[in-house]
Amino acid sequence: MGPLSGVRVLELGSFIAGPFAGQLLADYGAEVIKIEPPRTGDPMRRWGITKDGESLWWPAIARNKKSVTVDLRGERGQRLVRDLVSNCDVVLENFRPGTMARWGLSYESLRAVNPGVVVVHVSGFGQTGPSAGHAGFGSVAEAVGGIRYTTGSPDDTPARSGISLGDSLAALFAVIGTLAALAERGRGGEGQEVDVAIYEAVFALMESMLADFHVGGVMRTRSGSVLPGVAPSNVYPTADDAEVVIAANADSVFTRLVEAMGRPELAADPRYATHQARGEAMAELDGLIADWTSTRKSGDLVGLLQEHGVPVGMINTAATILHDAHFAARDMILWRRNGNGTELPMNGIVPKFSRTPGEIDRTGPRLGADTDTVLTTLAGVDDAELATLRADGVI
Template sequence: MGPLHGIRVLELGSFIAGPFAGQLLADYGAEVIKVEPPRTGDPMRRWGITKDGESLWWPAIGRNKKSVTVDLRDARGQEVVRDLAASCDVVVENFRPGTMARWGLDYPALRAANPGIVVVHVSGFGQTGPNSGEAGFGSVAEAVGGIRHTTGSPGDTPARTGISLGDSLASLFAVIGTLAALTERGRSGLGQEVDVAIYESVFALMESILADYHAGGVLRTRSGSVLPGVAPSNVYPTADGAQVVIAANADTVFARLAGAMGRPELARDPRYATHQARGARMAELDALISAWTATRKSDDLIEELRRHGVPVGRINTAASILTDPHFAARDMILWRSTGHGADLPMNGVVPKFSRTPGEVERTGPALGADTDAVLTALAGASAERLARLHADGVV
């Protein structure tokens, strides 16, 4: 009984940007019906690291969803989807703009049968504008949105963050837009379209880069592990090979760090006593701190700094997260059985709700596992119609 219990979502599309939005809505209790191509399904079923030919990501990104197979390129399949949409609150799709219209599944067509429907589009460049019709994967949108220019080390090629950041950001904005549109529908009774561009989702996070350049004459670029002019705030080594981030750039916090180091005089030293002075001597200050942290094991170092009130955190890997007691205490590592009986760990539900918590009741379903039940209950399909659709490969 999550907070979105009673909301029905029809998920169209594949890969990450649309389906991750569907996963989040399902985490919060929405009934999410995922439409996939017959026989092949969403490529995410085989994407990334696989075991026995199946993706280890699919159980999570497909969790809590129902799988319905429909050939969207067949007129009969398009009719089925229109019938389903008539009883849904939300449609989430991430096809190239114009595709839904060619299939007779655009907003005007869906609204005709369901005036309250919210149609959420996720695309590389949005539904309008000169680039709207271009193919736009998340990696390209990250470049266009500006974040690739600021990611990596100075002088190096702009770097990827290591995850599909652009797609995931678009999914978050798709969920935000969905919730905002549903809230407004509660007042007006009417649905609307929500247009999420991946490059804009990236650009929305780019802070004040335009004003910095236009008014301040500063073009932000790659700075590696540091924030220019802010120190100490960097990655530091430990005696057991782990790395930690210490953020002690405020004057009072730096004084606490100096105390933890047994060097309280550093906080009074004119070279390090102020924010501006520390920023100007970032390299020498980081070298001084690194020499100290390198003599401590990571667990002991973290405990000592926390005792002194200094913000510190281990640079975690999957291996260390699996044994982290804080992750476990907050249900951020969920062990769930897959369709093959294997238990897999996956990320927990974010955020936490005090009264209507999100749940993961089901991992990614087998392809088409819910086709007949959903089409019978929501699309009014008779046994005879289903038999013909199956025979013709439409579902």
């Protein structure tokens, strides 16, 4: 009974950007019906690290969803989807622009059967503009949107994060757009289109990059583990070969840090007394702090700095997160069994709701697990037609 209980979403598409948005909506209680190609399904079923032939990501990215197999490339399958749309609040798709229209599933055709439907498009470059028709995976959108140029070491080529950042950002904006459109529909009763471009989702995070260059004459670029002029805020070593991030660039926080270090005089030292001075002396200051942190074990160091009110955190890995008491206390590691019976941990639900918390009722379903039920209850298909559709490969 999450906050989106009663909202029905038809998810079309594959891989990450669209399906991750569908996962989040399902986390919040929406009924998410995932349409997959018969026989093959979403490639995410076999993507990444696998066990017993199933992706270890699939149980999470498809959790709480219903799987319905429909061949979208044929007229009969397209008619089934239009029939389903008449009973849905949201259609979420991440095909290349123009694909839905070629299949007779344009916004206009869907609106004709359901004027209140919200159609959410997720694509590399958006539904309009000179690049709209180009293929665009999240990695390319990260480059175009500007984040790759600012990621990594200044002495190396642009780096990427070890996750599908662009796709995930687009999914977040898709959820935001969906919720905003549903809120507006609640006032007027009419749906609309929501156009999410992955490169724009990336670009939205780029802060004052354009103004810094155009007005300030500064090209923001790769700076490794620091931000130029912001110190101390870096990664520091510990005596037990771990690493911690300490962020003490504000005057008051820096004072608390040097008190924890047993060097309170540094707060009044002209070389470090102001934000600007610390930025100019970044390398020297980071050296002083690293010399100190490297003499202490990570747990003791984190505890000491927390006692002094200094923002600090471990550089966590999967191994350390699995044993982190705070993650566990906030239900951020959820243990569930996949379709093969393997118990596995998955990321918890974000954010937390005080009255209508989300829940994981099921992990990613087997292909077509809900085809018959959904098509009979929402598209008016009887048993005889189901048999014919299955025999003809439509479902």
